[in-house]
Amino acid sequence: MPFKTPEPDSSRGQASIGKAVKINGQIYSKEDLYVDGDVEGTIELQEHRLTIGPNGKVHSSVKAREVVVLGNIQGNVDASDKLEIRKDARLVGDIKTARIIIEDGAYFKGSIDIVKPEPAKSGGSASSQPRPPQQATPVAASNTQGAAAVAAEMKR
């Protein structure tokens, strides 16, 4: 199913950097951000969504709750909730996220760490077992029908 292409939307509290804008430095935002221009530096949105538009070129590390890439990122990405790399997007860098969606045709080079979000703290004492620092997030696998193939084994 094709994804809907996100567009800048200032009506719902989203800042926007247009395609003719170039920024050198650090960006902090307390609302969603749409970047369609060039950014060199760092981008940090904490609890918000960052969208790199199709013309966007980001040479920086990126930290946000959710990151959607349609353009180009060269730098590490830390998306606490979800990262989407759309068709024709290009991401070169290391990824740390809870969930990742990558479309066919996207280019990615780097490492992927799936980090499960910290569970909400409760007053009970049920969680006595220590948890590993990183755990994979269960994601449904492909449903393509399988079929057996016959293999002949030759040992050296």
Add this chain to the structure above:
Amino acid sequence: MLRRPGATLPPGPAIIVPGNHSSATTLFNKELVTSRASRGLEQFFAFLRDQVGLSVLDLAGASQQNINFITNLGHRLYSEDFVRTLDDVFGEADPGDQANQGRIDQFLRQTLNFENEQFDGVLVWDVLQYMTPALLAATLDRLRTIVRPHAYLLAYFHADEKAQQVPFYSFRIKDSQNLILAQRGTRKPAQIFNNRSLEKLFQKFESVKFFLTKEQLREVIVRR
């Protein structure tokens, strides 16, 4: 955008393609998709299955299925689109240039430059057969340095020694025993290997094991 050469297949919904394929084959989103069992894959993941936090290198570029499968096992995945970089550095037309030492160094810097990382497994897939001898030797030497001792490499080679063009696949992991092969077209191999030449190719590694399949595809699992 993919720059790989290959025949364009018409768009449309999934269609069962009749023919002599030994497993389910469909045409989906311009790709000829085949699902098949893989003994090599089974052995590869038998080594990784009972551990977590390992590092796996996938040389076929990023795909949703491979990311899901490997990260669900609790491992860290490194993704590298080997063939795309091969074409970027050497061009698609002239494999003769793959003997140029400067370009070989450039290619290795772009693809296997992991000074502080060692891998517990490498999904090589079918990329080695598109390399001429000088580049292939340099690539295998580099792979040996970035793979931990006793770790495994999983590689595929087309077995038809007379083939001028071979199917060019995107390899996607369905589960620990089954693969989905999405054919993106055809490509001219730089070398064709038989069992003897494969043994010679991997002679610096601890062991090599072959699985011959119906689809003229030779699965090779190599232990560092």
